[in-house]
Amino acid sequence: MILSVKRKILLLITVAIASAILFVGLYLGKLPLVDATGNVISAHAFEHTSFLKSFYTIGSITLLGLVFIATLFVHVLVKPLDKVIIGTQLVAKGDLDQKIDVKSKDEFGQLVSSFNYMVTKLKAEKKHGVKVRNIATKEKTKAELVIDSMGDGVIVTDKNNKIVVFNQAAENIFNFDMKKALGKHIVQLKKYGLNNLHLDPEDEDFVDINERFGKNSGKSLEKNLKKHTKGKGMQRERLNKEIEFHVKPLNKVVNATVSSLFENQKFLGSICVLRDITTLKRVDNMKTEFISTVSHELRTPLTSIKGYASLLSLGRLGETNYKQSKALKIINSESDRLMEIINDLLDISKLESGNVALNYEKTEILSCINECSAMHLAKGRNIKIKKDIPLKLPLITIDKQKIIRVFDNLLGNAIKFSKDNSEISLSIKKLKNSLNIAITDHGKGISKDDLEKIFDKFYQSEDHMVREIGGSGLGLPIVKKIIELHKGKINIKSKLGVGTTINFSIPFTSN
Numbered sequence: 001m002i003l004s005v006k007r008k009i010l011l012l013i014t015v016a017i018a019s020a021i022l023f024v025g026l027y028l029g030k031l032p033l034v035d036a037t038g039n040v041i042s043a044h045a046f047e048h049t050s051f052l053k054s055f056y057t058i059g060s061i062t063l064l065g066l067v068f069i070a071t072l073f074v075h076v077l078v079k080p081l082d083k084v085i086i087g088t089q090l091v092a093k094g095d096l097d098q099k100i101d102v103k104s105k106d107e108f109g110q111l112v113s114s115f116n117y118m119v120t121k122l123k124a125e126k127k128h129g130v131k132v133r134n135i136a137t138k139e140k141t142k143a144e145l146v147i148d149s150m151g152d153g154v155i156v157t158d159k160n161n162k163i164v165v166f167n168q169a170a171e172n173i174f175n176f177d178m179k180k181a182l183g184k185h186i187v188q189l190k191k192y193g194l195n196n197l198h199l200d201p202e203d204e205d206f207v208d209i210n211e212r213f214g215k216n217s218g219k220s221l222e223k224n225l226k227k228h229t230k231g232k233g234m235q236r237e238r239l240n241k242e243i244e245f246h247v248k249p250l251n252k253v254v255n256a257t258v259s260s261l262f263e264n265q266k267f268l269g270s271i272c273v274l275r276d277i278t279t280l281k282r283v284d285n286m287k288t289e290f291i292s293t294v295s296h297e298l299r300t301p302l303t304s305i306k307g308y309a310s311l312l313s314l315g316r317l318g319e320t321n322y323k324q325s326k327a328l329k330i331i332n333s334e335s336d337r338l339m340e341i342i343n344d345l346l347d348i349s350k351l352e353s354g355n356v357a358l359n360y361e362k363t364e365i366l367s368c369i370n371e372c373s374a375m376h377l378a379k380g381r382n383i384k385i386k387k388d389i390p391l392k393l394p395l396i397t398i399d400k401q402k403i404i405r406v407f408d409n410l411l412g413n414a415i416k417f418s419k420d421n422s423e424i425s426l427s428i429k430k431l432k433n434s435l436n437i438a439i440t441d442h443g444k445g446i447s448k449d450d451l452e453k454i455f456d457k458f459y460q461s462e463d464h465m466v467r468e469i470g471g472s473g474l475g476l477p478i479v480k481k482i483i484e485l486h487k488g489k490i491n492i493k494s495k496l497g498v499g500t501t502i503n504f505s506i507p508f509t510s511n
Helices: 005-029 049-092 107-149 168-174 186-192 209-230 278-313 322-353 365-370 374-380 400-416 448-452 464-469 475-485
Strands: 040-042 153-158 163-166 197-199 206-208 240-247 252-263 266-276 360-363 384-388 396-399 423-430 434-441 489-495 499-507
Touching: 049 107, 153 168, 168 266, 252 278, 278 322, 322 475, 360 365, 365 400, 374 384, 374 400, 396 400, 396 499, 400 423, 400 434, 400 475, 400 499, 475 489, 475 499
Parallel strands: 384 423
Antiparallel strands: 153 163, 153 266, 197 206, 240 252, 252 266, 360 396, 423 434, 434 499, 489 499
8 A cells, every 4th residue: 555645744743752652651650659748659650550541541632632733734734745746647638727826935835836837838838839830830831832833743752762752743744643652662663764763883973773784773773772871982962963764654754853862961861853854855856857857958969069169179170260279278178167067967966866876896995095186186286195094904895986086076175275385184094894084184164154054065155265266066965975875974174264174984884
């Protein structure tokens, strides 16, 4: 049986009083008992019956009286504690309107005051918490409405790569029920192309998984997603990439911008913004076909113009004077330039349409460098090409002529925009599965605005120096397409007044 504090105090007081009365009785009982005249009735009072009766009567009355007084005292003493107990129980049930009246300023009064203060604080915090929750709920609802009303699809995954947000636009793009998508692992939506959002293990860039892993893409994706979530070697600034992939069941082309979400260096998940660019791609394909057709049609008359200009220059159709010869040289030169533009147009059309057959062969990357015509341009302007190439490099499987064209363009650009008697650096680094090539010049550099559009077709800088040098605006787009066909990647870093560095990678086996 568990005794309350009140009963424990009463029991303790009762025992104390009884012990005191017993102690007094024992003390008095040992004294001699005398009558009114002073005669000793008994040597010890306890031996006389009248004393015992008187002692028991007086002792009992005294004990009861003192216990009654103690009960009143304990009741007054413990009453505030009872109120605190009842108040605590009510607060625990959620009733924060409780307030205990306090009059005394002793320890119990302080306890009651502390209780009242605690309840007041709890009430204020609860009110604030409700307010914060209401604001959070409103903001969440607002965010959900904004996301659902967006024209672009939005998919958010948590740190375990499970879908937590799948908006209406994403549902429309993939024709997949939003409710079914929530909670699913991203790999489970592979037939819609979503499993293509993958981290390349070599440089942690998002790439199209099917391009790199083929039939085993699912397993490789799982492996790399685990690596991603553990954050091994991840560089935050590189986890924001834009790719295109096909939703094969629906014959759609989707552009995806993928970003990783971090808080205090801790990976929280990923967000993917999707845009259906099927119509844009269709229009772009129509434009490419039109350019290809026009280029073919222009090629025939241009060949005739160049042929007759050559005959006139050689005097096969009669002698020409100085002015005529000079005009014919200009016609030949401009015809060559126009033919180069037409060839570039046809090449970019083929590359974009995918109608390009690569002639793969095992070769040394150094032979591609040595055979490019740009090397002779450097000698003509006394520009030194400083090479940093390892002695032993593995053979790579590539279309040699197309890679030579890449070097021709990139080295040619570096030479064009470098000063005479300057230096260009060319380095090759062997990575795990690929070669990384870097070409650095110390020319004028490229502005930030130009750098963002440098791989756009037909784009030319507004800089007068670039305009004077000229070009079709197709060289770098062609280079990018050739490198991508080899499953490689290219990026450019530049600073005005300092120079430009172009990095591109080529896997050992591209086919």
